[in-house]
Amino acid sequence: MITVKNIAKDFGKNKVLKGINLTIDEGKVTAIVGPNGSGKTTLIKTILGLVRPTAGTIEVDGAEVKDDYLYRNKIGYMPQIARYPENLTGSEIISLIKSIRESSFYSDEEMRASFKLDREMEKPFKNLSGGTKQKISALIAFAFNPKIIILDEPTAGLDPISSSYFKDLVLKQKGQKKTIILTSHLMNEVQELSEEIVFLLEGEIKFKGSVKSLLEDKKETKLERAIAELMNQSNN
Amino acid sequence: MKLVKKILLYEIHNTIRSKWVILYTFFFFLVGYGLFTFSGDVNKAYISLMNIIIIVIPLVSIIFGSIYFYNSREFIEMMLSQPIDRKSLYIGIFLGTAIPLSAGFGIGFSLPFILFGKVSEQIEGFFLLLLIGILLTFVFIALSFLISVKQDDKSKGLGLAILIWLILAVVYDGIVLLVIYYFQDYPLENAMIVLSAFNPIDLGRILFLMKFDIAALMGYTGAVFQRFFGSPLGVIVSIICLLAWIVIPFFLSHRFFKKKDF
Numbered sequence: 001m002i003t004v005k006n007i008a009k010d011f012g013k014n015k016v017l018k019g020i021n022l023t024i025d026e027g028k029v030t031a032i033v034g035p036n037g038s039g040k041t042t043l044i045k046t047i048l049g050l051v052r053p054t055a056g057t058i059e060v061d062g063a064e065v066k067d068d069y070l071y072r073n074k075i076g077y078m079p080q081i082a083r084y085p086e087n088l089t090g091s092e093i094i095s096l097i098k099s100i101r102e103s104s105f106y107s108d109e110e111m112r113a114s115f116k117l118d119r120e121m122e123k124p125f126k127n128l129s130g131g132t133k134q135k136i137s138a139l140i141a142f143a144f145n146p147k148i149i150i151l152d153e154p155t156a157g158l159d160p161i162s163s164s165y166f167k168d169l170v171l172k173q174k175g176q177k178k179t180i181i182l183t184s185h186l187m188n189e190v191q192e193l194s195e196e197i198v199f200l201l202e203g204e205i206k207f208k209g210s211v212k213s214l215l216e217d218k219k220e221t222k223l224e225r226a227i228a229e230l231m232n233q234s235n236n
Numbered sequence: 237m238k239l240v241k242k243i244l245l246y247e248i249h250n251t252i253r254s255k256w257v258i259l260y261t262f263f264f265f266l267v268g269y270g271l272f273t274f275s276g277d278v279n280k281a282y283i284s285l286m287n288i289i290i291i292v293i294p295l296v297s298i299i300f301g302s303i304y305f306y307n308s309r310e311f312i313e314m315m316l317s318q319p320i321d322r323k324s325l326y327i328g329i330f331l332g333t334a335i336p337l338s339a340g341f342g343i344g345f346s347l348p349f350i351l352f353g354k355v356s357e358q359i360e361g362f363f364l365l366l367l368i369g370i371l372l373t374f375v376f377i378a379l380s381f382l383i384s385v386k387q388d389d390k391s392k393g394l395g396l397a398i399l400i401w402l403i404l405a406v407v408y409d410g411i412v413l414l415v416i417y418y419f420q421d422y423p424l425e426n427a428m429i430v431l432s433a434f435n436p437i438d439l440g441r442i443l444f445l446m447k448f449d450i451a452a453l454m455g456y457t458g459a460v461f462q463r464f465f466g467s468p469l470g471v472i473v474s475i476i477c478l479l480a481w482i483v484i485p486f487f488l489s490h491r492f493f494k495k496k497d498f
Contacts, residue, residue, distance in 0.1 A: 011497075048317050051497040072319040079317070083310035087253040088246070093314075096246050100239065100318050 001026045002047060002148070002179070007056035009042055009203075016042045018203040019056070024196075027177035029170070031190040031211075033227060034200035040183045041080060043200070044152055047181075048077055060148070073102045076146035080153045080183075082133035090121035090128075090136045094143075101144055108143040114165050115139070131157045138166060148179045155189060167193060187224035197223075199230055206234050239324035240331070243315070247332020250311075251304070257340040260296060264344030272352045281354075282361050285345070286444050289365065290437055293372045295401050297337060301380025302397045304333050306390045313498045326493045330486065334377045338370045345369060361447055368440040371478045375436045376401070378485040385492045408435045433474075436481040443474045 004022040008015070016039045024030050032040045045051040047058055049065060049072070057064050060071045084093060098106055112118055115135040120128060128136075134157040141149055151170070155163040170193050173180060184190050190197065190211070197214060199207040207214065207230055211223060218226040251257055267288055271281040308329060315325050345366060349355045355362050380397055387393040412431055416424060432438045 045498070050313065050316050052495055069321045070319050072317065075317070077317040079313070084314065085250050085308070085311045087250050092246070092249075096242065097318055099242050100315075100320055102319065 001061060002181075003059040003062075004043070004047070005057045005059070007043070007046055007058065008054045009039075009046060009051060010054045016203050017046070017053070020203075020205060022198060022205065022208065024179065024181060026179050028196055029174050029180040029182060029194040030196040030198060031194035032181065032183045032198045032200060033185075033187070033190060035231070038200045039203045040200055041152055044150055044181065044183065048072065048075065048150065070102070074146055075148045075150060076141035076144055077150045078134075078137045078141035078152060078154050080156070082130070082137040082157075084125040084133060084136070086126040087124050089124055090117070090139075093136070094121075094140065097140060097144075103144060105145045106143050107145070108139050111139050111142065111169070115162060131159060131162070134158055135162060138169070142169060142173070146178075149173060149181070151180065151182045153183055153185065155184070155186065187222070187227060191223040199227065201231070201234050206230060237324075239320055240328045243320075243325055243328025244332045244335070247329055248336050251332060251336040256300060257336050260300075260337065261340040261344035263292075264341055265347050268345060268348030269351070272348055272354065278354050278357045282358060282365065286365060286368075286441070289341075289345075289369050290372070290441055291405060293341065293369055294376045294405060294437055297373045297376035298380045298397045298401050299394065300337060301333055301377040302384050302394050305329070305381055305384035306393065309498075316498060322494050323490070326490055330377070330381060333381075334374050337377065338373045341369050341373060342366060361444075364444055364447055368444055371475075371482070372436060372440050375478060375481040375485075378482050378489070382485040382489040382492075385489045385496060404435050404437050408438070433477045436478055439474045439478050439481070443471060443478075446470055 002022075002024040004020050004024075007017055007020045009017040020039075020043060032043065034040055042051055046053050047060075049069065057066065059065065060074065063071065065071050084090075094106075094108075112121070115138070117132070117135055117139065120132050121136070125133060134154075138154065141151065149170075154170075155166055158166060167189070170180060170182070174193070180194075182190070182194060195210055195212075197207070197209065197211050198205060214226050214230075215221065215223065218229050220226040220229070268281075268285065271284055275281060312325065312329070316322065346355075346362075349362060379400060383396050383400070384393050387396060412428070415427075415431070432442060
């Protein structure tokens with residue numbers, strides 16, 4: 001379980017997060033949605049410790065994470081843009097991460113095969129396409145079998161085949177009761193994958209609840225419309 | 237420490253693959269080789285080498301360090317989402333940049349001496365110059381990291397790096413001369429010594445010149461420092477000052493790094 005308490009983040013004068021309170025339940029898929037610049041990525045990066053909050057605390061499984069780093073053993077993260085050191089290869093990066101993570105569990109055969117990565121893993125990153133790097137990111141996020149998986153716009157750079165395989169992967173993890181946090185601009189994807197939804201606007205949470213209840217509340221069948229309605233309401 | 241070692245090994249691996257270090261090694265090899273081929277005098281070769289080392293090492297180290305740090309941003313971001321603390325990562329990256337570059341210099345510099353069998357002719361000078369080169373590499377990489385951690389804009393950061401090199405390598409001596417010119421009626425020796433400690437390039441130069449009796453050729457600061465510190469105490473003081481030039485920027489940048497957002 002992840003508890004976000006009163007998190008605020010300023011970048012200079014720009015207040016990106018304005019006191020976020022949020023509990024992310026264990027064993028569920030939570031989607032964070034919102035327009036560009038609403039603070040989704042900043043929120044995720046704060047949970048990971050990549051961004052240092054101006055105020056507030058974050059707890060993972062009841063322990064504050066401020067100066068801790070070992071809690072990241074529990075987390076698999078797939079960033080929005082996959083960027084890696086140019087001269088290293090995928091397998092080198094993975095063996096580095098393997099040597100750093102506590103758990104020795106690592107299994108990627110199935111993903112490698114489905115993503116057709118076997119040959120790409122031995123090439124330096126500078127010779128790989130954006131989509132391939134994205135797939136390697138997915139590998140790093142999933143293959144260590146973490147109990148929390150954080151995905152920042154995971155399907156943005158993937159082709160339709162890989163993207164649909166990726167969604168199956170998320171659903172499979174969901175079946176194993178993993179805690180998954182996901183951001184996306186594709187509402188049908190969110191509707192397909194997630195149970196809980198957090199709607200973020202200008203650094204504030206405007207809605208949090210289950211996807212089902214949101215749809216019922218707005219009397220819509222499509223999430224896209226329900227979110228659009230939420231947004232109109234917030235603007236008025 | 238185990239984490240530092242892991243990061244360090246990967247960084248060294250990555251740095252060496254960038255080919256710049258090999259080019260850098262080759263450069264020092266060629267210079268040394270050329271000097272020994274065209275002039276048999278070891279002392280002359282030492283002075284030429286010192287002048288090259290004192291200009292080239294700071295310039296290359298500060299630029300290489302900045303570029304390397306900016307290019308490592310992705311790597312840093314990725315590693316920080318893994319269970320690793322910022323301190324180990326930072327030390328690993330710093331040493332992973334400074335060690336290959338120092339090694340590149342060390343190998344390129346030493347090979348001609350070994351090939352021509354000149355090491356034993358001036359063994360003290362050889363090791364001193366090697367030490368100065370390595371210390372200057374660390375100093376300027378520490379400075380470049382300080383700039384790069386604070387300044388997110390790559391082009392501004394590189395500009396600042398070159399500016400700092402220009403100030404320390406060229407402008408500083410000009411200012412010192414100006415001070416001497418305007419205050420020539422006053423006893424300035426102690427002030428000069430203090431001024432020198434504020435410039436790592438001068439420190440390196442002085443350290444070396446104290447072993448060679450040609451201080452007057454190498455600028456006023458060198459001459460003064462030799463007169464007052466031509467003793468073991470002088471060597472120790474200037475090495476301590478050079479180490480401070482590594483430690484202070486490193487700790488400052490480490491503090492900024494710990495608070496930085498990625």
